[in-house]
Amino acid sequence: MELQKNLQRIILAELLVPLTLFIFGAYHGVLQVMYQSGVIRATSVAGIDYYQGLTAHGVINALVLTTFFAVALGYAVVSQELKSHVSIAGATLSLALMLLGAVMAAVMIFLGKASVLYTFYPPLMAHPLFYAGLVLFIVGSWVPMFTWIPVYLRWRKEHRGQKTPLGVVGIFATFIVWQMATLPVAFEVLVQLLPWSLGWTTGVNVMLSRTLFWFFGHPLVYFWLLPTYVLYYTMLPKLAGGKLFSDFAGRFTFMSLILLSCPLGLHHQFADPGISTTSKGIQGVLTMLVVIPSLLTAFTLAASLELAARQRGGKGLFGWWKKLPYFNPENWLFPYLFCGLVIFLFGGITGIVNASYSMNNVVHNTAWVPAHFHLTVGGPVFLGILGGSLFLITGLLKKPVVSGTMALIVPYMWTVGTFVFSSGFFLGGLRGEPRRTNLGLTYMNPASPSYRPDWWMATHMGLVGGCIMGLAVLLYFIVLIRSLTAAPDAARAQVPFLLPMSEPYHDEDIFAVRNFTPWVVAAVLLCVAAYYAPFRNIVKNGITTAPGFRPDSPAPIDTVHRKA
Amino acid sequence: MAINVLEKRAMLGAVAFVAVSLALIAYATWGLGINVPTCIPLGSKPYDQASVLKHEGKNYEVHYITRMWAFEPSVLRVPTGSTLDLYAVTKDVTHGFEITGTNVNLMVVPGAIANSRIHFAKPGIYTIVCHEFCGKNHQNMNSRIEVSDAFADYSVEGLPASPGMKLLDAKGCLACHTVDGSASVGPTFKGAWGTTLQLEDGSIRTLDSALFLQKVHDPTAFVVKGYPPVMPVIQLTDDETEQIEAYLEGLRQ
Numbered sequence: 001m002e003l004q005k006n007l008q009r010i011i012l013a014e015l016l017v018p019l020t021l022f023i024f025g026a027y028h029g030v031l032q033v034m035y036q037s038g039v040i041r042a043t044s045v046a047g048i049d050y051y052q053g054l055t056a057h058g059v060i061n062a063l064v065l066t067t068f069f070a071v072a073l074g075y076a077v078v079s080q081e082l083k084s085h086v087s088i089a090g091a092t093l094s095l096a097l098m099l100l101g102a103v104m105a106a107v108m109i110f111l112g113k114a115s116v117l118y119t120f121y122p123p124l125m126a127h128p129l130f131y132a133g134l135v136l137f138i139v140g141s142w143v144p145m146f147t148w149i150p151v152y153l154r155w156r157k158e159h160r161g162q163k164t165p166l167g168v169v170g171i172f173a174t175f176i177v178w179q180m181a182t183l184p185v186a187f188e189v190l191v192q193l194l195p196w197s198l199g200w201t202t203g204v205n206v207m208l209s210r211t212l213f214w215f216f217g218h219p220l221v222y223f224w225l226l227p228t229y230v231l232y233y234t235m236l237p238k239l240a241g242g243k244l245f246s247d248f249a250g251r252f253t254f255m256s257l258i259l260l261s262c263p264l265g266l267h268h269q270f271a272d273p274g275i276s277t278t279s280k281g282i283q284g285v286l287t288m289l290v291v292i293p294s295l296l297t298a299f300t301l302a303a304s305l306e307l308a309a310r311q312r313g314g315k316g317l318f319g320w321w322k323k324l325p326y327f328n329p330e331n332w333l334f335p336y337l338f339c340g341l342v343i344f345l346f347g348g349i350t351g352i353v354n355a356s357y358s359m360n361n362v363v364h365n366t367a368w369v370p371a372h373f374h375l376t377v378g379g380p381v382f383l384g385i386l387g388g389s390l391f392l393i394t395g396l397l398k399k400p401v402v403s404g405t406m407a408l409i410v411p412y413m414w415t416v417g418t419f420v421f422s423s424g425f426f427l428g429g430l431r432g433e434p435r436r437t438n439l440g441l442t443y444m445n446p447a448s449p450s451y452r453p454d455w456w457m458a459t460h461m462g463l464v465g466g467c468i469m470g471l472a473v474l475l476y477f478i479v480l481i482r483s484l485t486a487a488p489d490a491a492r493a494q495v496p497f498l499l500p501m502s503e504p505y506h507d508e509d510i511f512a513v514r515n516f517t518p519w520v521v522a523a524v525l526l527c528v529a530a531y532y533a534p535f536r537n538i539v540k541n542g543i544t545t546a547p548g549f550r551p552d553s554p555a556p557i558d559t560v561h562r563k564a
Numbered sequence: 565m566a567i568n569v570l571e572k573r574a575m576l577g578a579v580a581f582v583a584v585s586l587a588l589i590a591y592a593t594w595g596l597g598i599n600v601p602t603c604i605p606l607g608s609k610p611y612d613q614a615s616v617l618k619h620e621g622k623n624y625e626v627h628y629i630t631r632m633w634a635f636e637p638s639v640l641r642v643p644t645g646s647t648l649d650l651y652a653v654t655k656d657v658t659h660g661f662e663i664t665g666t667n668v669n670l671m672v673v674p675g676a677i678a679n680s681r682i683h684f685a686k687p688g689i690y691t692i693v694c695h696e697f698c699g700k701n702h703q704n705m706n707s708r709i710e711v712s713d714a715f716a717d718y719s720v721e722g723l724p725a726s727p728g729m730k731l732l733d734a735k736g737c738l739a740c741h742t743v744d745g746s747a748s749v750g751p752t753f754k755g756a757w758g759t760t761l762q763l764e765d766g767s768i769r770t771l772d773s774a775l776f777l778q779k780v781h782d783p784t785a786f787v788v789k790g791y792p793p794v795m796p797v798i799q800l801t802d803d804e805t806e807q808i809e810a811y812l813e814g815l816r817q
Contacts, residue, residue, distance in 0.1 A: 264778045296578060357600060441704070549632070
């Protein structure tokens with residue numbers, strides 16, 4: 001069954017609009033490594049301030065691009081796998097709210113009214129329209145799941161006893177995590193920041209807002225990752241020419257991420273005052289538990305690839321690795337997913353370092369952190385989004401990919417680039433180089449008393465890696481634009497577009513992963529247990545509230561006279 | 565139906581990995597004593613003056629102020645082998661407090677006091693870097709701690725005098741009274757405000773605004789027990805009195 005025509009258009013908009021914004025996100029990524037290594041020694045380039053561009057880089061790449069892709073993929077998978085029509089009104093409303101919100105936030109950033117970075121920590125204060133834009137964007141992203149629920153319930157009624165398709169389980173897991181994660185940040189923005197930026201309140205409890213933010217901020221990374229997990233569990237084995245080793249592993253992974261995504265945000269606040277070491281320790285342990293579904297995923301995907309390689313004639317304990325379709329232009333999507341998986345191996349290991357409680361003292365807020373997350377959100381997630389978007393866009397428009405060879409070079413270039421970039425940033429982080437700082441003006445400036453020659457190697461590896469990453473993105477856009485402008489492929493037009501879905505090799509039916517409800521209930525209880533004490537302490541003790549500050553002045557904003 | 569046996573082994577392997585990791589973290593925390601920053605109750609009143617307190621031996625308590633875009637003090641010199649109890653508060657936005665190359669790594673959040681301890685076994689120059697975005701000059705915000713065998717005691721630079729402090733200096737008060745707790749001709753101002761004083765005539769009074777003004781206007785009215793009656797009359801306007809009182813209040817513990 002083909003997707004509804006209107007839904008196809010909505011999905012195309014959800015993919016193409018953020019990709020267009022991403023051109024700036026990528027451009028400023030390259031500029032950042034130039035600023036940081038001292039190639040650029042300035043506060044701004046072409047009218048865009050370093051921290052303003054950095055805000056755009058974070059908001060566009062980590063929020064707008066990722067969320068739109070999750071929604072677009074969600075619609076494609078749910079509609080295809082449940083063989084059902086979905087509400088076009090709901091999809092249109094969601095798209096409209098998300099677009100309006102993203103444009104509002106983007107305009108405020110480009111006007112220089114919201115240079116507060118994508119974590120928007122108060123008491124730095126942005127323009128109210130920036131906060132309002134974020135709220136609209138988030139609310140827009142809530143709509144789809146609620147329109148899928150009745151479709152899914154109807155499907156269950158008509159298919160009693162059947163397992164929910166694995167892709168649909170993954171998409172629901174994605175949006176259940178998103179729903180749980182975004183409630184606290186919506187509270188932070190609506191109750192704390194928006195009234196405060198409008199001058200209705202004189203101050204915010206900063207510890208409360210930080211804790212609400214990180215309640216959202218860590219599940220956010222699983223929200224980034226889950227759509228890519230959907231691609232890995234459903235599409236990768238088939239693209240490799242085989243089957244998914246275990247259907248249960250996929251279901252278990254999705255369910256356990258529902259359970260474990262939220263009650264561990266405090267590991268971003270190990271260095272914060274005002275939170276007890278007990279609360280930090282409990283959430284540190286919970287963070288470690290995520291290793292279990294992650295390693296199970298690594299095992300299952302490796303086993304699936306091995307199965308496929310052996311079917312292709314691969315032999316020996318390790319020799320089968322040679323038989324995978326690494327460089328087949330017809331199968332250009334495989335390396336996007338495969339390279340992402342390789343990068344993620346290192347992203348996962350370095351994530352364990354960050355989460356290891358007192359080890360965080362060494363790397364907290366240093367360049368180590370962006371080094372790590374460019375191997376997660378910047379690795380598997382980003383390559384999944386690039387590959388998935390190109391696949392969906394050309395598939396829905398019935399266009400050929402011009403050319404498959406160029407398309408498959410992108411993920412390899414990106415992998416080389418991120419490895420060089422992140423190796424440099426890891427090195428810098430271990431030597432104390434701060435993250436998101438315009439280093440070229442001081443620390444990487446031989447004329448400054450703050451000059452740190454011991455950060456030279458780190459920032460220059462970042463420079464080289466970042467430029468390779470930029471070239472990979474450039475190549476991707478050449479392929480995308482050439483494909484978009486090519487004449488439709490007559491052969492493709494004959495058959496309905498479908499996402500490739502793998503068959504399971506092991507298909508055990510394990511009762512514990514058949515139902516969402518117990519996992520969601522357990523997740524909510526775990527959140528309450530993990531967050532009750534820190535929130536209680538902060539609300540009870542954090543009477544002091546902070547007035548707002550603009551990034552360009554140490555004088556507090558006068559909330560009373562500001563409007564005059 | 566049962567879970568595939570290879571998969572079971574993979575899961576057991578993952579569980580074992582987690583167990584070993586947690587055991588190592590527990591060892592680092594309790595065995596080696598490397599912990600994350602503790603919680604100082606948010607309700608406790610943050611200080612608003614940077615200062616250094618000398619304790620016994622080479623132990624110091626350093627109260628840092630962070631603000632856009634500087635640390636106070638901007639330079640701290642201590643002898644090799646010193647142990648520093650570090651505190652940091654912010655006067656404006658959230659700042660970072662990272663001594664590069666060490667385990668000191670703190671967030672300085674409005675309304676709360678950040679705290680860590682460091683022992684300087686080796687001489688050298690250590691940089692404190694603000695690693696949290698705090699506005700347009702964030703990249704300029706750093707401070708240094710110099711550790712050397714050549715220093716007999718601590719010294720600081722970059723403690724901007726408050727109006728109250730400047731007045732104490734201008735009126736000559738600092739000739740006989742210290743603000744860091746050390747002994748001098750008269751009692752120290754450090755931590756004195758709001759405390760009860762035992763007087764030479766045997767009475768007990770609380771150091772508040774009334775007692776302070778009485779002493780300033782008529783130094784012979786009473787004398788704190790154990791100190792000589794040598795204080796002259798000090799002329800203060802109402803504004804000056806207010807500024808000095810605010811400063812003295814900030815010196816209380």
